Every structure is written in C-alpha cells, then in structure tokens.
Amino acid sequence: MSSPRIEVIERYCKGCSICVEFCPTKVLEMDGFVVRVAKPEACINCMQCELRCPDFAIKVHAE
Amino acid sequence: MAFDYDKYLRPGKLPHIWCPGCGHGIAMKGLIRAIDTCGLDKSNTAIVSGIGCASRLPGYVDFNTLHTAHGRAAAFATGVKMAKPEMNVIVVGGDGDGTAIGGNHFIHACRRNIDMTYVIFNNFIYGMTGGQFSPCTPTGHKASTTVYGNPDPVFDISKLAIGAGASFVARTTAFHATQIDKLIAEGIKHKGLSVIEVLDDCPTTYGRRNKFRSVIEMMERLKTMAVPVAAASKMTAEQLEGKVLTGVLHKEEKPEYCEQYAEVIKRAKGA
Ligand SMILES: Cc1ncc(C[n+]2csc(CCOP(=O)(O)OP(=O)(O)O)c2C)c(N)n1
Ligand code: SF4
Numbered sequence: 001m002s003s004p005r006i007e008v009i010e011r012y013c014k015g016c017s018i019c020v021e022f023c024p025t026k027v028l029e030m031d032g033f034v035v036r037v038a039k040p041e042a043c044i045n046c047m048q049c050e051l052r053c054p055d056f057a058i059k060v061h062a063e
Numbered sequence: 064m065a066f067d068y069d070k071y072l073r074p075g076k077l078p079h080i081w082c083p084g085c086g087h088g089i090a091m092k093g094l095i096r097a098i099d100t101c102g103l104d105k106s107n108t109a110i111v112s113g114i115g116c117a118s119r120l121p122g123y124v125d126f127n128t129l130h131t132a133h134g135r136a137a138a139f140a141t142g143v144k145m146a147k148p149e150m151n152v153i154v155v156g157g158d159g160d161g162t163a164i165g166g167n168h169f170i171h172a173c174r175r176n177i178d179m180t181y182v183i184f185n186n187f188i189y190g191m192t193g194g195q196f197s198p199c200t201p202t203g204h205k206a207s208t209t210v211y212g213n214p215d216p217v218f219d220i221s222k223l224a225i226g227a228g229a230s231f232v233a234r235t236t237a238f239h240a241t242q243i244d245k246l247i248a249e250g251i252k253h254k255g256l257s258v259i260e261v262l263d264d265c266p267t268t269y270g271r272r273n274k275f276r277s278v279i280e281m282m283e284r285l286k287t288m289a290v291p292v293a294a295a296s297k298m299t300a301e302q303l304e305g306k307v308l309t310g311v312l313h314k315e316e317k318p319e320y321c322e323q324y325a326e327v328i329k330r331a332k333g334a
C-alpha cells in the first residue's frame with residue numbers, strides 16, 4: 001500500500017505547528033511560517049494532523 | 064480519507080479570522096463532522112450565536128445562521144425552535160457569552176429542556192475584547208482585568224448545566240478532536256437540551272499572560288487535564304486534583320419544552 005498523499009493549503013496555514021508536534025511519526029516540519037511535508041513515506045494515515053488543524057489547511061488523502 | 068469540509072462552508076470565507084492555534088477552529092471542524100454524521104439537512108438546520116470570537120462561527124458555515132447580541136444566543140435560538148419545532152437548532156458561543164452576560168439565558172434554556180444543542184467553547188477568557196477574565200478563568204490566573212491574579216472561584220459549565228436541568232451534558236477538549244464530533248452528534252440526536260462543553264485554547268490573550276510558551280504547551284495542558292469519566296471512578300481525590308472529567312457526564316429522559324407547549328396550545332383551543 002502506498003503512503004497517503006498529504007495536501008497542504010499554504011494560503012490557509014497559519015503556522016501554529018500543532019500538526020507537526022502531534023504527528024506520531026514526524027512526517028511534517030515547519031518551514032518558516034508554513035508546514036512542509038518532509039517524510040511522506042513515514043505517514044501512517046492516522047489523520048491526527050488533519051483533525052487538529054484549526055485552519056482547514058492540511059488534508060490526508062489515502063487511496 | 065480526507066473529510067470534505069467544503070460541502071458545509073460558505074465559499075470564499077477562508078482563511079478564518081481566528082489566531083494561529085486558536086482552538087475554535089478545531090471545535091468548528093468537530094461540529095461540522097457531527098452534523099455530517101447526523102445527516103442534518105442544511106435548510107432545516109439553524110446555527111445561532113451571540114458575540115465573541117467563538118460566536119463568529121456562523122459566518123463560515125452554510126446553514127440558516129443567526130449572529131445575534133452578546134449573551135443572547137439561547138434566547139434567539141429558543142425563538143427559532145418555538146416557531147419551527149421541526150428545525151434542528153444548534154447554539155454556539157464562548158464561555159463569556161454563555162456564562163457571564165448570557166448566564167441567565169443559558170440556565171433557563173437548560174431548565175426548560177428545549178430540544179436544542181448548545182456547544183460552548185470554553186477558552187477560560189474573553190478572547191475577542193483583549194483578555195478580560197470570565198467566570199471560567201481559573202482562580203489565581205491572569206487576565207487583563209486581574210493582573211495580580213484572579214481572586215474569583217470558577218464556574219464549572221457542565222455542572223452548571225446539569226444543575227439547571229439540561230438532559231444531556233458532555234465535555235471534551237480541542238486536543239481530543241474525534242471526541243468533539245462524537246459527543247456533539249450524540250447531543251444532536253438526544254431529545255432535549257444538550258450541552259457540549261469544549262475546553263479550548265486562546266493563545267493570544269490567555270496563553271500569553273499565563274506563561275504558556277506556545278500553542279503546543281496549551282494543547283498539552285488540555286491533553287493532560289482531561290480524565291474520561293470511566294477512568295475517574297477508579298482514581299482518588301488526590302489523583303483527580305486539577306483534572307477535568309470528559310465524556311458524557313449526564314443523560315436522562317424528561318419532558319421536552321416544545322412538546323409541552325404544544326399541549327398548552329391544544330388545551331387552550333379546548334381540545
Ligand atoms: C452588550 C455587550 N457587552 C459587551 C460586549 C463586548 N464583548 C464582545 S465579545 C465579549 C466577550 C467574549 O468572550 P467569549 O464569549 O468567551 O468568547 P471568546 O472571544 O473568548 O471566544 C465581550 C465582553 C458586547 N459586544 N456587547
Ligand atoms: S496522517 Fe498521521 S502520520 Fe500522517 S502526517 Fe498526519 S499525523 Fe502524521
């Protein structure tokens with residue numbers, strides 16, 4: 001099974017870093033004030049980032 | 064699978080006005096997922112608020128919405144429900160709106176057990192107006208109006224709701240995102256007044272003054288302060304010090320206000 005595709009809507013991201021800090025496998029990183037998908041292959045599709053993003057800025061698309 | 068929030072949002076309204084890391088966004092997403100779970104018809108659903116950061120929510124969502132006066136959400140919502148008892152009525156708002164200026168409307172909506180769902184976003188402060196203390200600001204904590212520490216005891220919103228007569232009362236936090244939609248959905252399905260208290264964070268006016276170094280520290284606090292009701296029954300008073308119970312705190316069946324009122328109308332017509 002391939003890793004989910006993680007979509008970041010940069011226009012909405014306010015750089016709070018909640019998604020980065022609570023990702024269990026450290027897939028995400030801050031790049032200045034916006035989030036960056038650093039290790040997509042480590043994603044376990046737990047949805048925690050999407051669920052806790054206050055800004056509708058990150059979506060996890062699994063097949 | 065990514066959740067399709069766009070279906071329920073008014074186009075072109077994002078990004079919303081809430082500050083980076085504000086828990087209100089997490090709670091709003093939970094409310095949307097709950098509405099989706101319950102399959103509510105948009106045109107038969109009203110979302111009503113007063114004034115405050117939390118109360119800005121109705122501007123973003125594509126339902127019948129009412130953004131009313133500070134503290135008056137429950138009163139306006141009661142009017143909607145009485146005029147259209149078949150409509151799903153959801154009230155949203157902050158701790159200040161619901162328990163300070165609007166405390167009376169809140170307790171009387173609970174007392175009447177009118178079939179509405181009240182989601183209260185408790186960030187322990189008046190966020191919108193710059194961080195004045197609310198009835199929920201923890202004792203000893205700082206607000207712009209309690210610079211030497213708040214001397215007041217706090218309202219426990221969930222206990223207040225139970226005491227006032229609400230027939231479904233539940234609590235969770237912005238950290239526990241999936242529990243937000245589960246509890247709101249249960250509240251929507253319940254017949255009578257449901258209160259869902261969502262503890263969240265205001266990094267801008269509360270966090271800053273109370274030595275939280277980041278949004279993450281505030282989220283960690285929500286995570287550690289929450290104890291599920293089932294787990295709490297096995298804990299000592301000492302272990303529960305500073306903790307908050309989460310999950311369904313109260314549920315009972317009792318007469319609902321619109322149904323009682325319909326009986327009055329029948330009697331008045333001499334039926
Ligand atoms: C009658 C009236 N009094 C005072 C205000 C100022 N006011 C606006 S929002 C607010 C407090 C909001 O706090 P809360 O309900 O907790 O919402 P939050 O901003 O924290 O989400 C106050 C006092 C007002 N708009 N109207
Ligand atoms: S879905 Fe889970 S594992 Fe994947 S990026 Fe999001 S939080 Fe990390």
Ligand code: SF4
Binds near residue numbers: 015018058
């Ligand atoms: S949680 Fe959302 S707003 Fe915050 S950094 Fe991640 S994508 Fe950006």
Ligand code: SF4
Binds near residue numbers: 087116264266267
């Ligand atoms: S002031 Fe506080 S409650 Fe208002 S949007 Fe900012 S963080 Fe949220």
Ligand SMILES: [Mg+2]
Binds near residue numbers: 157158159188190197
């Ligand atoms: Mg507040």
